[in-house]
Amino acid sequence: MQIANLLIEPTVETLYMVFTATIFATVFGIPLGILLMVTDKGQILQNLPINRIFGTIVNVLRSIPFIILLFLLIPFTRLLVGKAIGTTASIVPLSIAAVPFMARLTETALREVDKGIIEAAQSMGASPIQIIKKVLIPESLPSIVSGITITIINLVGYSAMAGAMGGGGLGDLAVRYGYQRFKLDIMLYTVIVLVVIVQLIQAVGDFIVKQISKNR
Amino acid sequence: MIYIEELTKIYPSKYGDVKALDGINIHVKKNDIFGVIGLSGAGKSTLLKCINMLETPTSGSITIDGIEMTTLTPGELKETRKKIGMIFQHFNLLSSRSVRGNIAFPLEIDGVDKKRIDKRVDELLSLVGLTDKAQSFPSQLSGGQKQRVGIARALANNPKVLLCDEATSALDPQTTLSILDLLRDINKKLGITIVLITHDMNVIKQICQNVAVIDNSKVVEQGSILEIFSNPKTKTARDFIKSVSFSEIPDELQKKIDKLELDSSEGIVIKIGFVGKITAKPIISTLVKKFDVDANILYGNIDYIQDTPFGTLIIELKGNNGRTGKALEYLEELGVSVDVIRGSEHMEHH
Numbered sequence: 016m017q018i019a020n021l022l023i024e025p026t027v028e029t030l031y032m033v034f035t036a037t038i039f040a041t042v043f044g045i046p047l048g049i050l051l052m053v054t055d056k057g058q059i060l061q062n063l064p065i066n067r068i069f070g071t072i073v074n075v076l077r078s079i080p081f082i083i084l085l086f087l088l089i090p091f092t093r094l095l096v097g098k099a100i101g102t103t104a105s106i107v108p109l110s111i112a113a114v115p116f117m118a119r120l121t122e123t124a125l126r127e128v129d130k131g132i133i134e135a136a137q138s139m140g141a142s143p144i145q146i147i148k149k150v151l152i153p154e155s156l157p158s159i160v161s162g163i164t165i166t167i168i169n170l171v172g173y174s175a176m177a178g179a180m181g182g183g184g185l186g187d188l189a190v191r192y193g194y195q196r197f198k199l200d201i202m203l204y205t206v207i208v209l210v211v212i213v214q215l216i217q218a219v220g221d222f223i224v225k226q227i228s229k230n231r
Numbered sequence: 232m233i234y235i236e237e238l239t240k241i242y243p244s245k246y247g248d249v250k251a252l253d254g255i256n257i258h259v260k261k262n263d264i265f266g267v268i269g270l271s272g273a274g275k276s277t278l279l280k281c282i283n284m285l286e287t288p289t290s291g292s293i294t295i296d297g298i299e300m301t302t303l304t305p306g307e308l309k310e311t312r313k314k315i316g317m318i319f320q321h322f323n324l325l326s327s328r329s330v331r332g333n334i335a336f337p338l339e340i341d342g343v344d345k346k347r348i349d350k351r352v353d354e355l356l357s358l359v360g361l362t363d364k365a366q367s368f369p370s371q372l373s374g375g376q377k378q379r380v381g382i383a384r385a386l387a388n389n390p391k392v393l394l395c396d397e398a399t400s401a402l403d404p405q406t407t408l409s410i411l412d413l414l415r416d417i418n419k420k421l422g423i424t425i426v427l428i429t430h431d432m433n434v435i436k437q438i439c440q441n442v443a444v445i446d447n448s449k450v451v452e453q454g455s456i457l458e459i460f461s462n463p464k465t466k467t468a469r470d471f472i473k474s475v476s477f478s479e480i481p482d483e484l485q486k487k488i489d490k491l492e493l494d495s496s497e498g499i500v501i502k503i504g505f506v507g508k509i510t511a512k513p514i515i516s517t518l519v520k521k522f523d524v525d526a527n528i529l530y531g532n533i534d535y536i537q538d539t540p541f542g543t544l545i546i547e548l549k550g551n552n553g554r555t556g557k558a559l560e561y562l563e564e565l566g567v568s569v570d571v572i573r574g575s576e577h578m579e580h581h
Contacts, residue, residue, distance in 0.1 A: 135323035138283055139337040139388070140312035149339065153327035230368035231326045 018204055021188070026208055028102045029184035032174045035106045037167050040113035044166070045159065047073070047114065048121025049147060059133065059143045073115040081112050081173050085180055105182030109173055113166050120162030124155040157228045164220025168213050175209070185209055232424050233259040233282065233392065238291035240277050251277040253448040255291070259426055259441070264418050266439035266456075267428040268471055274448040275428040279396050282426065283315045284308055295392060313341055316385030316423075320397035322377040324369040330356070330380050331365045337387045355383040359413065375406035382413060386421070393417070395427035399434055411437045432471040436460075436536055444468045460536055461504045462568060477532040478504065478543040480572075484530055488572055491547070497555045499574035500529070503544045505567040514565065515546065522558040524550035545572070 047069065053059050054066040079087065085108050089099040092107040128151055136150045152159070175186030185205050193202025238255040241248045251274045259265040269275040280286040282293060284300055293300040298311060324333050334355050338348045356362045359379040369377055378398060385393055395414070399407040415438050418425050429435065435442050435456065442459050444452040446467040452459060460478060463469045473479045480488070480502065488500055503514070515526050530545040548555045562569045 129321075129323065131319060131321055131323040132325060134285055135317070135319060136336075136340075138285060138312060138315070138317040138394075139340055139384075140309040141340045142309060145340055149336065150325065154325060156327065230329075231370055 018201065021192075021201065022185075022204060022208055025178075025183065025185045025188040025205075026212075029171070029174050029178070029186070029212070032102055032105050032109060032177065032182065032184055033167060033170045036109035036113055036170050036174075037163070039106070039110035040117040040166050040170070041163060043110075044114045044117025045121050047118035049125065049151070051118060051122040052125040052151070053143065053147065059137075059146055073118055076111065076115040077119070081108070081176055082180075084108050084112055085177060100181040102183040105174065105177035105180075105184075109170055109177060112173055113170055116169065117162060117166045120165060121159055124158030124162055125151050127158060128154045157224045157231075160220060160224050160227065164216060164224075167216050167220075171209060171213055171216070232261040232263070232296060233257070233265075233426065234292075234294045235259075235278075235282070236292045238278070238281060238293065239289050240274075240281060240286060241289045250448050252281070252288070255445075255450055257443055257450060257453065259424060261424055262418065262422050263441055264415070264425045264427070264439050266435040266442040267426070267445055268430065268432060268435055268442060269428075269445035269467075270430055273445045275430075275445050276396060278445065279394055279426065279428045282392075282394055283312055283317060313337070313388045314390050315392045315394060316388070316390035317394040317396065318378065318381040318385050318398045320400045322369070322374075322381045322401075324377060324380055324384075326369055328368075329365065330361060330367050330369070330372070333369070333380050334383045334387055337384060341388055351387060352383075355387060358386070358417075359383045373406075374402050375409060378402065378406075378410050379413065382410075382417070386417065386423075389421075390423060393423050393425045395425060395429075397429060398427065400429065400431065404433075407431075407434070408437070414438060432475040435471075436475050438537070444471065456536055457506055457539060457541065460541060461506050476534050476541075478534060478541065480530070480545065484545070488529065488545070491573065493547075493573065497551050497553070498547065498549050499555055499559075500545065500547050500572045501559070501562075501574075502570040502572050503542075503546070503562065503567050504570075505542050505544075507539055507541075509565065509567060511540075512565075514562070514567070515544070518548075518558050518561065522550065522554050522561065524548050524554050524558050 051066065051069055051073070054062040056063065088108045088111060092104050093099045095107055096104050098104050132150060132154065133146060136146050141149070174184055175189070178184035178186030179190045181187070185208060189202050189205040192198040193205065235255055235257040238252055239250070240252040241250050255278060267275045267278060277286055281288045288301060295315070300311070303311060325336065328336065331352055334352045335348045338351060356365055359382055361376060361379050361383070364372065364376060369380070372380065399410050402410060411434065414425060417423055427434065427439070439456050441454065442456050443450045444459070444465065444467055446465070451465045452463065452468045459468055460472055460476065463472055469479055491500065515528070518524060519526055525548070527547040527549070528544065529547055531543070533540055533542040535541065548558055550558070559569060
């Protein structure tokens, strides 16, 4: 019971960090992914300079290890939320790491849409915006939802790292009790809670994908 | 209706430019079913895509109903495309939408209101015979049904022209026939001009009124289907005709004819091609009676191109004192096409 009490608050903190960061990742990452896809060579809004600029930003952000990104972003986080430590402050680096990740997953999902279908829409006089809204997104929706699921699960892992750096949550708990006070049972329970969270997210994600692609 | 003039399309590449289309001139009349036939890689698909500017021509001009396609602004092009339907070999339906949703798609694009969309989709479903499949998804349909959805979708905005990109190439022969029937119906009922490209001469034979043969990026022959079938000028055209009709001499027979011992100096082997009503006339017995020649039929065939009978005969004529020559003159007077395949030196036409 005592252990359960100990686990509740960090679990809520972790979920808060993960889901807030997911919202940012989705809101910014999906449009960025669409931009990367449609501006590429031979695509409906080909614009190579824009494609190169955003492609490079995404690559740079994705190549920085998360633990280093945490440090690098301290000044920026302080500017944004007024402090660099704490659960809310952790959302900033988590979101910034997840946006480019989500963008690449979205881009890949959109590329899977058959070129013939895009061509068919063009032959009917569809504008690029209509093609994005009525063809690209609906056709790749199952892959996009899978991408969101993967992003959330990645964020659970990252949030433990951010937590260990003072951000609270389950990672924080595991480090303080499990590592510093050598309470292995608490570390074990933390891991179990994390496994359950990941399993649940994966199951929900799979269920939604299945529902969307029921008729396809 | 559609005028294509000096159309050229060049794809630049590291290893030198590739000419996909080279000075194409084609005229498609209103209400025509016009076929373009060529082997894969001949450039026919590029040609079709140039008509609605899915491919941008390098040079040349395309006018549809007086509208010059090559100089339209993107906005004008979008509006013009709404009046040009297109169907595809692989159907290109949206897997995320039901049959109804797929047919509604071009209407949504055009900003038609929901009530009118529903009404129009119902009309189109009954036109293509898929009323009971309205709620199905493409993955639940057969190839023929998918193409029917494709056709309904292409007709949604009442186009004046329908472009068919190998529309039956992924279908079995029986389904192909039913889709071709549907296209013919649409052409007749709705007066839509159809341009189709194919590598299958049978498609051309079934529904086209006029045809262009394309080879190596160029139009090598163009004319009415009967002209092409009864008098093909190029090897490409002859090969295509051989694939669906026995009007061309089979290779085995050609070898036999070459070896044939002609019995007299005036013995000849001729190939007669006749089209339409004349196929019903007793040409050979008239020849025999009137000119006292012996006729030995080596090969014969009557075929139908749509509703027109179209026949070929290869006969050996024997006779002397100029009788075979007179018989030949008579045949030419009748207006049948006569080719002397073998004959004595002085009579040989080729």
